[in-house]
Structure formats: C-alpha cells, structure tokens
Amino acid sequence: MADTAQPGPIGGHGHDGETRRDFLAIAATAIAGVGTACATWPLISSMNPAQDTLAAGAPIDIDISGVQPGQQIIVLWRSRPIFVVRRTPDQVKALAADKDAASLRDPTSAANQQAAYAKNVYRSVKPDVLVLVGICTHLGCIPEFVPQPGGSLGASWQGGYFCPCHGSRYDLSGRVFQNVPAPYNLPVPPYHFVSDTVIRVGENPPDSTFDFNSIEQI
Amino acid sequence: MAALQSQSKIVRWIDHRLPIFTFMQHELHEYPTPKNLTYWWNYGSLAALMLMIMIATGIFLAMEYTPNVNLAFDSVERIMRDVNYGWLIRYIHMNGASFFFIVTYIHIFRGLYYGSYKEPRELLWILGVVILLCMMATAFMGYVLPWGQMSFWGATVITNLFSAIPLVGNEVVTWLWGGFSVDNPTLNRFYALHYLLPFVILGVVGLHIMALHTHGSNNPLGIDRKGPQDSIPFHPYYTIKDMFGVGVFLTIFAIFVFWFPNLLGDPANYIRANPLQTPPEIVPEWYFLPFYAMLRSVPDILFIKAKLAGVLAMFGSIFMLFILPWLDTSPVRSARFRPIYKWVFWLLVIDVLVLGYVGAHRPEGLYVVMGRIATLYYFFHFLILFPLLGIFERPLPLPTSISAAVTKGKP
Numbered sequence: 001m002a003d004t005a006q007p008g009p010i011g012g013h014g015h016d017g018e019t020r021r022d023f024l025a026i027a028a029t030a031i032a033g034v035g036t037a038c039a040t041w042p043l044i045s046s047m048n049p050a051q052d053t054l055a056a057g058a059p060i061d062i063d064i065s066g067v068q069p070g071q072q073i074i075v076l077w078r079s080r081p082i083f084v085v086r087r088t089p090d091q092v093k094a095l096a097a098d099k100d101a102a103s104l105r106d107p108t109s110a111a112n113q114q115a116a117y118a119k120n121v122y123r124s125v126k127p128d129v130l131v132l133v134g135i136c137t138h139l140g141c142i143p144e145f146v147p148q149p150g151g152s153l154g155a156s157w158q159g160g161y162f163c164p165c166h167g168s169r170y171d172l173s174g175r176v177f178q179n180v181p182a183p184y185n186l187p188v189p190p191y192h193f194v195s196d197t198v199i200r201v202g203e204n205p206p207d208s209t210f211d212f213n214s215i216e217q218i
Numbered sequence: 219m220a221a222l223q224s225q226s227k228i229v230r231w232i233d234h235r236l237p238i239f240t241f242m243q244h245e246l247h248e249y250p251t252p253k254n255l256t257y258w259w260n261y262g263s264l265a266a267l268m269l270m271i272m273i274a275t276g277i278f279l280a281m282e283y284t285p286n287v288n289l290a291f292d293s294v295e296r297i298m299r300d301v302n303y304g305w306l307i308r309y310i311h312m313n314g315a316s317f318f319f320i321v322t323y324i325h326i327f328r329g330l331y332y333g334s335y336k337e338p339r340e341l342l343w344i345l346g347v348v349i350l351l352c353m354m355a356t357a358f359m360g361y362v363l364p365w366g367q368m369s370f371w372g373a374t375v376i377t378n379l380f381s382a383i384p385l386v387g388n389e390v391v392t393w394l395w396g397g398f399s400v401d402n403p404t405l406n407r408f409y410a411l412h413y414l415l416p417f418v419i420l421g422v423v424g425l426h427i428m429a430l431h432t433h434g435s436n437n438p439l440g441i442d443r444k445g446p447q448d449s450i451p452f453h454p455y456y457t458i459k460d461m462f463g464v465g466v467f468l469t470i471f472a473i474f475v476f477w478f479p480n481l482l483g484d485p486a487n488y489i490r491a492n493p494l495q496t497p498p499e500i501v502p503e504w505y506f507l508p509f510y511a512m513l514r515s516v517p518d519i520l521f522i523k524a525k526l527a528g529v530l531a532m533f534g535s536i537f538m539l540f541i542l543p544w545l546d547t548s549p550v551r552s553a554r555f556r557p558i559y560k561w562v563f564w565l566l567v568i569d570v571l572v573l574g575y576v577g578a579h580r581p582e583g584l585y586v587v588m589g590r591i592a593t594l595y596y597f598f599h600f601l602i603l604f605p606l607l608g609i610f611e612r613p614l615p616l617p618t619s620i621s622a623a624v625t626k627g628k629p
C-alpha cells in the first residue's frame with residue numbers, strides 16, 4: 001500500500017485507473033451518509049406526538065338527551081371539536097330527497113371519511129343524530145352551523161355548514177359542495193350508541209373495525 | 219489589495235494574525251461601487267438594519283416570554299404592562315416585522331426593475347429569495363407566540379396547508395403539530411425555531427453579501443463598470459447616503475411605533491386563543507396577503523382539487539422568483555432601455571397589490587373573480603411575458619459606459 005496520497009499507478013489500481021483508495025473514499029462517504037441519516041431519525045421522530053399525547057385520545061361519552069331538534073352542541077375529543085346535531089324531521093326529509101346531490105363533490109360518501117355504518121345520505125347511525133369532526137377539510141377552521149335555508153348563502157341553500165375562512169360549504173350531512181376549496185366531506189368519528197341518549201365517541205360499534213387514522217382527510 | 223495603513227501598532231499586530239481590518243478596509247472602504255446608484259439602492263442596508271433590530275429586541279423579549287399555551291398570552295400582556303419598557307421593545311419587534319417586509323419587498327422590486335437577477339448575479343438573487351422564505355417562516359412562527367386568536371387560527375390554517383400533500387399529508391401535519399391540533403408542543407417548537415431562524419438568515423445574508431461583492435452592485439443603467447472612472451469607493455460616499463436613508467426610515471418607523479403601534483396588526487390577536495371558536499374572518503399579517511389570496515383563489519383544475527391547486531399556486535409564486543434568471547430572456551438588464559418591459563413591470567406591481575387587496579377580504583362574489591384573474595396574471599407574467607418580451611422587444615441603445623451616461627459624453 002502506498003503511504004502518500006498519490007492517485008494513479010501506486011495504489012492497487014483497477015481497470016480504468018481507479019484505486020483502492022478511491023473505493024475506500026466512496027465507501028467511507030457512503031457509510032458516513034447512512035450513519036448521519038440514521039442519527040437524524042430520533043430527532044425527527046421526537047417531533048411526532050409523544051406517548052402522553054397519544055394516551056389522551058381515549059373515548060368519551062356524550063349525553064344527548066338535552067339536545068333539541070335543530071340544535072348543535074360541540075364537545076372536545078382528542079383536542080378536536082366534535083359536532084353533535086339533532087336534525088328536525090323536515091331536515092331528515094330534505095336529506096332523504098337528496099336534491100343537492102348533483103352539486104356535491106361526493107354525494108355517496110365514497111371517500112374514506114367515515115365508517116361503513118355512516119356511509120348513507122345522513123352520514124350517521126340514526127337519521128336524526130349527526131356526529132361529525134368539526135374541522136373543515138380545507139385548512140382546519142371550524143365551520144359555522146347555518147341550519148336555516150336561504151339567507152345570505154343564497155336561495156338554493158338548504159341548511160348546512162359554512163366555513164368562514166375560505167368559504168367552503170357543506171350540507172346538513174357534512175357533505176362538501178363542488179367548487180369550494182375543501183376537498184372532502186367532514187369526517188365522521190367512530191361512535192356508537194351506548195344507550196338511547198348517550199353516544200360514545202372514539203369507539204366503534206362491536207361489529208366494526210373502522211380505524212380513525214385511516215381517514216383520508218381530517 | 220492595498221496593504222493596511224494604520225497608525226496603530228495594535229491594529230497592525232492584530233491584522234497580521236487575523237486580517238479582519240484588511241478585510242473591512244477592502245470590503246467597505248475601497249469596495250468600488252458604481253457612481254450612479256439611486257436611493258433604490260438603500261433598501262439592502264435598511265434590511266440589514268431591520269435584521270439587527272429584530273434580533274436585538276427579540277432576545278430581550280425572550281427573557282420575559284413564556285412558551286406555554288396557558289402562560290404565553292399572559293406573559294405577553296405582562297411584557298406590555300409590567301416589564302420596564304416592555305411595551306416599547308414589543309412594539310418595535312411587532313412593527314419591525316412589518317417594516318422588514320416593506321423594505322425587503324421594495325428591495326426585490328428594485329431588483330426586478332433593474333434586472334439585478336441577470337448574469338452574473340443569479341446566485342445573489344437566489345440567495346435573496348432564500349432569505350425571503352426564511353423571513354416568512356420566522357414571521358409566521360413569531361406571530362404564533364403571543365397565542366391570541368389570530369396566532370392560533372393562523373397557525374392552524376397554515377400548518378394544514380401541508381395536508382394537501384398527496385398520500386402522507388395527514389402524517390406530515392401531525393408531525394408538525396406534535397399532536398392532534400395546534401397545541402403546546404406546536405407552540406414550543408415554533409418558539410425554538412423562531413429563535414433559531416433569524417441566525418440562519420444572518421448566515422445567508424453573509425453569503426448574499428459575498429456574492430454581491432464578487433461582481434459588485436448593479437446600477438440604474440444595468441451596464442457593467444468599465445473602469446475606475448465609473449466607480450467611487452463605498453466609503454464615505456455610500457456609507458453617508460445609507461446613513462441618510464436610515465435617518466429617514468427610522469423616523470417613519472418611530473412614527474408607527476409611538477403613534478400607531480397597532481395599525482398594522484389585527485385586534486383579534488389581543489383575544490386569547492380559543493381552539494373552539496374560529497374568528498369570523500382569518501386574515502394573515504398584511505405582508506402575507508398576496509400569497510393568501512392565491513391560496514384561496516384557485517378552483518379545481520382537472521383532477522387537481524382546489525386545495526392542492528391553491529397550495530401549489532402559493533408556493534409556485536415564490537418558485538417563479540427562483541427561476542426568474544432563466545425565464546427572462548432579454549440580455550438587457552435595466553428597464554430604462556427596455557421600452558416595453560418598463561411598463562409591463564408596473565403591471566406586476568399592480569397585480570401584487572390587487573392580490574393583497576383580495577387577500578384581505580372574504581372570498582365571496584367579485585373578490586373570487588378578481589383573485590382568480592390576478593393569480594392567473596401573476597403566472598402569465600412570469601411564464602409567458604418574461605420569456606416572450608426578451609425575444610420580441612427591441613431594446614434602446616445602451617450607453618457606452620456609466621461615466622459616459624453621467625457626463626453626457628463630455629470627458
């Protein structure tokens with residue numbers, strides 16, 4: 001082995017004048033690169049939710065006996081607002097007629113924004129009780145509940161949600177309209193009825209294995 | 219490089235071991251500068267001044283500020299009420315951000331008008347755009363710190379931009395937050411980064427100046443210096459001119475700090491952050507309005523949903539600046555000798571102002587239409603006008619030298 005840093009014939013050279021030293025340099029650089037990449041991983045990973053943050057995501061029970069028809073309440077689950085609405089019979093009827101379907105992005109709830117048990121026009125287990133994650137799928141604002149038809153949102157407005165931030169609109173099932181910035185319907189969290197008046201948010205009914213983390217867009 | 223001529227033995231002793239005085243002598247004193255620079259060339263030194271002011275005031279704010287969701291808002295109120303001169307330091311820092319951006323935007327448009335991004339200053343220009351990006355990140359994260367309503371909701375909307383990334387968007391956003399929403403981990407990391415980034419900017423500014431001093435300043439004529447008759451030493455001629463600019467600038471700055479400290483801010487940020495209540499209208503600080511307008515203007519384009527399209531337009535608008543040196547095909551730098559570009563330049567200025575105006579309003583009715591047209595024009599200007607103008611425009615004859623233009627040919 002040569003003991004001076006001279007390229008060329010002194011080192012054990014290969015076919016085109018590459019030396020063993022070149023090989024060592026490349027190998028060392030590659031290992032150093034991989035090592036650095038590995039070393040940054042714990043740093044990057046430390047920015048993901050910590051274990052206590054993850055543990056705080058346990059299911060919660062909500063008593064809905066006091067929610068009047070046409071009223072919405074907001075509760076926090078996993079530091080996200082959850083909308084619970086008791087729809088009036090008229091509103092349920094209007095949804096069943098599904099007149100707005102042609103102007104919705106995803107009227108059949110094809111995108112994975114809810115479990116199978118909420119994949120219907122009402123996007124809920126019971127037609128009159130709506131449960132949604134109250135976060136606009138555009139950029140995360142909390143949409144306003146505007147149940148009255150008409151008004152400043154135009155004559156065709158049948159009631160639903162209006163996002164104040166960039167003007168996205170959703171119907172009374174949280175289905176997004178076309179030509180607004182929000183791409184997806186409002187997500188439906190996993191939930192089930194523990195009794196007639198209590199729902200548990202964060203837990204599926206026994207027959208479902210829906211994974212909240214698989215939702216397309218929160 | 220002239221040998222250092224100093225009376226002081228100590229200076230010479232140091233300089234022999236660490237040639238810092240020679241360096242300063244060379245870069246600030248002798249540094250040959252075109253002799254025809256106008257006041258449009260003051261904004262670079264003003265930007266450097268603002269960076270110093272922001273770092274100085276920021277460090278003293280940091281001594282009193284507490285980065286915790288339960289304490290941040292109160293700690294800022296305490297700075298305003300109880301800390302000696304806390305109100306002054308904070309008002310300087312708050313308005314300083316605005317003035318930093320005013321100065322930087324003027325500095326950029328100056329470069330656009332006089333073609334300062336063209337050969338051989340492409341890297342100088344690109345480093346400038348890097349500084350702009352870092353400034354935006356710094357200002358955005360700083361604005362989150364007081365933990366008012368706009369802090370919280372601004373942070374929510376901007377971090378959610380990243381959820382538009384296909385496939386991994388949600389994971390990226392959770393990673394940015396360190397949780398399931400903007401919360402304490404988010405505030406803490408933003409504070410750490412807000413403290414760090416200005417020093418990164420400082421480093422890039424160093425490179426920016428290094429690139430500048432390699433070929434020297436451009437000038438209103440956009441032609442190269444041909445010899446000593448075209449330049450004057452930086453000191454004292456431009457140091458004095460820069461100082462005069464600093465005087466005027468600081469006077470205006472002081473008027474804002476002392477008489478209208480909240481004019482440029484949003485009153486909603488004096489309301490404590492409430493994660494359950496989106497304010498009726500979320501508006502970023504004025505210096506982000508044109509970008510914000512683009513974000514919300516773009517409709518669905520083919521299979522790209524409006525959300526992703528808006529995000530692409532917003533980042534794309536900065537990307538245009540990065541590639542501008544290669545989009546502009548005209549060999550002539552200064553707009554003075556480009557009879558068409560001279561006017562077209564102002565269309566871009568107006569376009570950005572319109573975007574800013576649109577960004578400040580709810581996206582309804584006419585604002586939507588205006589926003590779409592202005593966004594479209596922005597990209598048209600860069601992607602179509604810049605390349606075509608260089609091909610079809612007939613530039614005026616260039617003066618033979620800077621000196622010749624100044625002396626009108628007389629020796």
Ligand code: HEM
Nearest residue numbers: 272273276277279280283308312315357360361363364416
């Ligand atoms: C590029 C330079 C900088 C810019 C553009 C910038 C911008 C901002 C902005 C816009 C705010 C919010 C002001 C408000 O509404 O209250 C802020 C707050 C703050 N900044 Fe900076 N900053 C810079 C440098 C620094 C540095 C270097 C430090 C620390 C060493 C710092 C520490 C702070 C602190 C502690 C706050 C929170 C107190 C407050 O809100 O007034 N900043 N910054």
Ligand code: FES
Nearest residue numbers: 136138139163166
């Ligand atoms: S966050 Fe709702 S429309 Fe943008």
